Amino acid sequence: MDARTNERADKPRPAQRPEQLPADKQHGAGERPKDAGGKPPPSLRERLREHWLLATVAACVLLIAAIGGLAYWLAIRNFESTDDAYVAARSFSIAPKVGGYVTEVPVSDNQHVKAGDLLVRIDDRDYKIALDQAQAQVAVAEANIGNVQAQIDSQHQQVDQAKAQVDQAEAQLKFAEQEESRAKDLVDKGAGTVQREQQTHSDLLGQQANTARTKAALVAAELGVKTLEAQLASARASLQQAQAQLDQARLNLQYTQLTAAQSGRVVKLSGAVGTFATSGQSLMMFVPDEVWVVANYKETQLRDMRPGQQVELRIDAYPGRKLTGRVDSVQPGSGTAFSLLPAENATGNFVKVVQRVPVKIVIDDWPADLPIGPGMSVVPWVRVR
Known part of the structure; x- marks a missing residue:
């Protein structure tokens, strides 16, 4: 190695700053990071101890929320509700x-x-005239009945007179028979004349004809009674017809109101x-005071629903008013089954859809100060448990 290399090796290296060191070397093992002042930040336990009041309040709030949620779930599970409900009535x-x-x-x-x-009044003058005409027809029919009845009474008198004439003719016929028999006996004995016998025979024939005539008159008189009785029945039928027309005229006059x-x-x-x-x-159109609620529940909500169960309702138009009622009946079939064009599941591709079943709910007491009518939306809650 040359002298320059040895000089560089002998020269001391400058110390590194803490931010230039790796994270695992900035602090010792197990040491917490320190803040700008050189102190480590407080732990969660220390923070809870420092803000114990706030932590207690938060814990109470969470506990109350949990208890309230549990209570709400336990209460709401006893009810069945739907927003497909409305007020109904038999309007006409x-x-x-x-x-x-x-x-x-x-x-x-x-x-x-x-x-x-x-509600409405219609001009009744024409119907009053028709009523007067019907009353006149009834009076005519009653007069005809009285006339025919008088004729029948008179005909009965004629029958009695004809019977008396028949009795008289039969008595005269009997006397003529006796005279003719005596005259014939005298002729046979030679004590009487042939002329006398012929005269009594002629009288007998005349009395026989007279008796036959009176009997025929009696039959005619009796037939006359039957004819008049038929006329009486016809007159009574005419009276009934006139009375029916009178009743209809009275009804028509009443129908004007x-x-x-x-x-x-x-x-x-x-x-x-x-x-x-x-x-x-x-x-x-007329809407009666008797109205009720029709709630279209899903068929899966009807397992525990029975008539007589209590119901709480709220009308969308008056959300601040709560009404009470009861289940009156459950329709034996879904709503589509009774529609004008019911679904035919046997044709085409089938897709299962949860059906809705109408449930009739009657209200205990409708508020008199609120205008409630058919079609208004209602949210019912039926207590099924």
């Missing part, structure tokens, strides 16, 4: 049974009415004074 249209001009509409849109309240069959609300009012309403034309 109000339509007149007879036609005519509307003369009065004493109700307005969304008005609540009671059973028997007038459309009244509420039950309490409820008037909606979609289209009838107005002056319009011509035909028979069956809808003038308004």
